[in-house]
Amino acid sequence: MVRVFGEKVKLLIVVAVVLLGVCGSGQAGAAERIGLVPVKNIKVDGLFWGKKLAVYKAGTIPHSWQYMGWDLRALKHANGIKVQGDLNGTWGEANLYKFMETCGHSLGMFADAELEKRMDEIIVLIAGAQRPDGYVHAYITNSGKPAWDRDFLDGSHDGYVLGHMIEAAVEYYANTGKKAFLDIACRAARQAYEEFLGPKGVPGFCGHAELEMALVELYRVVPDKRFLDLAKAFVEWRGQGKVKPAGPTPRAYFQDEAPLRQQKSLDGHAVRAIFFATGVADLAVETGDCDYRLASNRFWDSVTLRRMYITGSIGPRKEHEAFGEDYELPNDGYCESCGACGLADFAQRMFMLEGRAECGDVLERVLYNAILHGISLNGTTSYYQNPLSDKDNPRYNSWVCCPPNLSRTLFQVGRYAYGYSEDDIYVNLYVGGRCVVPLKRGGVELTMKTDYPWDGRVKIGVKDASAGRFSVHLRMPGWCRKAELKLNGKAVEPIPVGEKGYIILDRVWHRDDSIELNMEMPVVRIEAHPNVKSCVGKVALQRGPIVYGFEGLDNDGDVDIELGADPQFGVEHKPDMLGGITIVRGQSATGKGFTAIPFYAFANRAKSRQEVWVVQRGVKPNDRWWLGELYRPVEKVD
Ligand SMILES: [Zn+2]
Incomplete structure (x- = not known):
């Protein structure tokens, strides 16, 4: 066995030095450009994600159609077609577009002629609802309200809706090769450009960030500089008084309290803020601008070192659905699902920008x-909020912003798993299946067999017909303390972990080379930074990437667990329980047996109390320094 755990402190110093060095000289940002593998190049199978995607394909997508009625009626109405029934509200069409993006990803992986036909029919309606100048937002057209309403930019969601439309169009084109939707999106984006940056343009921006990152995505497919310039302008106009709040809402709510270069932390409405940060990171990737890169890293540190729950949720406050102060992470906090989806995208963009394995850790x-x-295990009900401590919280069917955001995110799991640059392949997530990585020198096929996250063994086949030299980067997860690596059956010692946290295998590859990574996966007690008041004297259980918690149903209704100084844990895989999970068993300080289940599986049965953080008895507060960590194992690492 080889110890592989690297100190994050050292990593942070390296990052700081690199940033100072690169940005101080005024050169472009990240040296090597990292791209993402298209969804259609990836096949996902296996015990975990294969099963989940099958549920979402067979359950979530058919179920979602019933919530599209008022958006589709609105589009028909904007086409001059008579309809009966309610039409959508201010931001409703964004839900339709998030669902269409979901379907676009699904079509990249699963051929479905009927689904594609339905998508094409909606695209015809969107085209019919598009005004001659390119503007398309059926709610505004139908209600007679002004487009890009200058008296309501903070709340009208015009840009939010357009941003999701653009993302859906980009993905539909990527996965089907059909351009009609992409053309609609380009015309709409050019109308927005004229509105804000054209000869008669007036500065401003939509109060709900989203369009920024969508414009950069569109620019990557259709390199019209106007798309990039508009995204930059939306970011630069922050903190300049360009948007007049319609009500008493503070400017921080929509990231307008200060110019970007003076924003030190991520504040305000958590979903808006994380989407904004993602747009800034996208601009940093695309332009190489050091100010954008530095701002992205400030936002990253603000969230991941001080404002993120152990589950990856963000946004503890119900008021304004907002971030709180540093370390303000109450266990019954708000934690909107859309914020979590936003953090996954931000982590992905930060990976593209910096190539650090730590970004994959947060993504995971x-x-x-x-x-x-x-999202529920059957894929048809969802949570708007995801508190770590809860009682009697039943699954419900509230179709607001979160359900289609969850589905569009989950269908991208394959894309989150891989990245590549000219001669490098990156594996960020261990997901069973196949992937063709489009390296410049030609496609390289990777196959992955694993029962991750229940089992830490991963077998990767590298199938390259041309026997060329390139490197395979495997993310060494931050949670992993011990691992073994084999190349074509022979142990590789020590494991070659680079400064950015990846195992780097740089060599001439031959057809059917194989890599085996075996990560030990013990149950570990995790403590939070002592400034997180809600977690003082408490621990959470984690095994691999899975955070565990306690449901009353498994523990005679008692989730006020207290652990002794040296608790022993046992694990058991239960294929028939909650969609197939590995459970953790142990004994409390009083000798009572307990069962913990993955946090994600909470609330899929009858109502009962739920807790993640439990009391730790008989352990002195740890006196190790806290630097560059928000959560860490209780057990001391030599
Ligand atoms: Zn939401």
Whole structure:
């Protein structure tokens, strides 16, 4: 066995030095550009994600159609077609577009002629609702309200809706090759450009960030500089008084309290803030601008070191659905699902920007915990909020912003798993299946066999017909303390972990080379930074990437667990329980047996209390320094 755990402190110093060095010289940002593998190049199978995607394909997508009625009626009405029934409200069409993006991803993985036909029919309606100048938002057209209403930019969601439309169009094009939707999106984006940056343009921005990152995504497919310039302008106009709040809402709510370069932390409405940060990171990736890169890293540190739950949720406050102060993470906090989806995207963009394994750690944390918690195991009900401590919280069918955001995020699991640059392949998530990585020198096929996250063994096949040299980067998870690595059956010692946290295998590859990574996966007690008041004297259980918790149903209604100084844990995989989970068993300080289940599986049965953090007895407060960590194992690492 080889100890592989690297100190994050050292990593942070390296990052700081690199940032100072690169940005101080005024050069472009990240040296090597990291791209994402298209969804259609990826096949997901296996015990965990294969099963989940099958549920979402067979359950979530058919179920979602019933909530599209008022958006589709609104589009028909805007086409001049007579309809009966309610039409959508201010931001309703964003839900339709998030659902269409979900379907676009699904079509990239699962051929479905009927679904594609329905998508094409909606695209015809969107085209019919598009005004001659390119503007398309059926709610505004139908209600007679002004487009890009200058007296209501903070609340009208015009840009939010357009942003989700653009993202749906980009994905539909990527996965089907059909351009009609993409053309609609380009015309709408050019109308927005004229509105804000054209000869008669007036500065401003939509109060709900989203369009920024969507414009950068569109620019990557259709390199019209106007898209990038508009995204930059939306970011630069922050903190300049360009948007007049319609009500008493503070400017921080929509990230307008200070110019970008003076924003030190991520504040305000958590979903808006994390989408904004993602847009800034996208701009940093695309332009190489050091100010954007530095701001992205400030936002990253603000969230991941001081404002993120152990489950990856963000946004503890119900008032304004907002971030709180540093370390303000009450266990019954708000934790909107959309915030978790936003953090997954921000982590992905930060990976593209910096190539650090730590970004994959956060992505994995939020995906396996907060995001999966948001959607029920059968894929048809969801949570708007994902508190870590709760009671009698039943699953419900509130179709607001979160359900289609969860589905569009979950269908991208394959894309979150991989990245590549000119001669490098990155594996960020261990997901069973196949992937063709489009390296410049030609496609390289990776196959992955694993029962992760229940088992830490991963077998990767590298199938390259041309026997070329390139590197395979495997993320060494931050949770992993011990691992073994084999290449074509031979142990590789020590494991070559680079400064950014990846195992780097740089060599000439041959057809059917194989890598085996075996990560030990003990149950570990995790403590939070002592400034997190709600967690003082408490621990949470984690095994691999899965955060565990206690439901009353498994513990005679008692989830006020107290652990002794040296608790022993046992694990058992239960294929028939809650969709197939590994449970953790142990004994409390009083000798009473307990069962813990993954946090994400909470509240899929009858009502009962739920807790993640439990009292730790008989352990002195740890006196190790807290630097560059928000959560860490209780057990001391030599
Ligand atoms: Zn939401």
